Amino acid sequence: MLLAIVGGGLQGTEVAYLAKKAGWEVMLLDKVPDAPAKGLADTFIQIDICQIKRASAHLEQADLVLPALENYNALAALHRWQKLSTIPVCFDLKAYSLTSSKHKSNALFSRLNIPRPLDWPECGFPVVVKPSSGSGSQGVHIISSKGQRAKSFDTQYSKDHWVAEEYIHGPSYSLEIVGNPGRYKTLQVTELLMDEDYS
The missing domain is CATH 3.40.50.720 (NAD(P)-binding Rossmann-like Domain)
Structure with missing residues (x-):
């Protein structure tokens, strides 16, 4: 092979x-x-x-x-x-386009009534702000107060490119899924370990 x-x-x-x-x-x-x-x-x-x-x-x-x-x-x-x-x-380009966009993924979760973090400003602080596209912890920031948000993101933040949502303390996981249309299988659930210094 x-x-x-x-x-x-x-x-x-x-x-x-x-x-x-x-x-x-x-x-x-x-x-x-x-x-x-x-x-x-x-x-x-x-x-x-x-x-x-x-x-x-x-x-x-x-x-x-x-x-x-x-x-x-x-x-x-x-x-x-x-x-x-x-x-x-x-x-699968269609699956990739969906899973690589947090905006599209969140819309799908909401449509299917799958629980997910609340969008900001419907939630309080802390808030996690992350790029809509991409994976891993690259570009992820935890904002703990309104003042910190103003200093960090008012000039950079654009709803098209960023997602701001409720920060839920606890472990993060990644799902590895393979399959064909109509038949998918979750192969592995991986806990994501983040650097303690990431902001």
């Missing part, structure tokens, strides 16, 4: 490690010459996946393609290629 992993950062490193443990051959494609996952790959191709015509020759050699990055342009290029290829790609 030859797995083509697109993206050699942290996610790509995890996927490459697990693929090697499963006995699979790994082809890594990344535009960065010294991608962290490079040492785990059997084959490394330095290429920008957005140049999908060039990348296609490599991807077509694989039995399976797995994107391990969160660059929308790269993922959209892979999605276009996926429509023309017979090689399976472990990716």
Whole structure:
């Protein structure tokens, strides 16, 4: 089994490690010459996946393609290629568009009556302010008072790009889900450990 992993950062490193443990051959494609996952790959191709015509020759050699990055342009290029290829790609652009937008995810949770933190200003302080897009704790700020919010965010805060909601103290989790339309499975619940100094 030859797995083509697109993206050699942290996610790509995890996927490459697990693929090697499963006995699979790994082809890594990344535009960065010294991608962290490079040492785990059997084959490394330095290429920008957005140049999908060039990348296609490599991807077509694989039995399976797995994107391990969160660059929308790269993922959209892979999605276009996926429509023309017979090689399976472990990716759904519609699902990614929903799950990578906190605005869209929150709207879905509300529509399905799934409990979620209250939006600010319907809640009191502390408030967590985070980018609507992206993952992890990058750009996340906890605002503990109205005065702190005014100093920190009045000039930067835009409802289109940021989400401000009730801060709920406790553990944070990530769900790893795979599947096909109509059939999905949660594989892993991962507790997210945050740096105590993140703001």
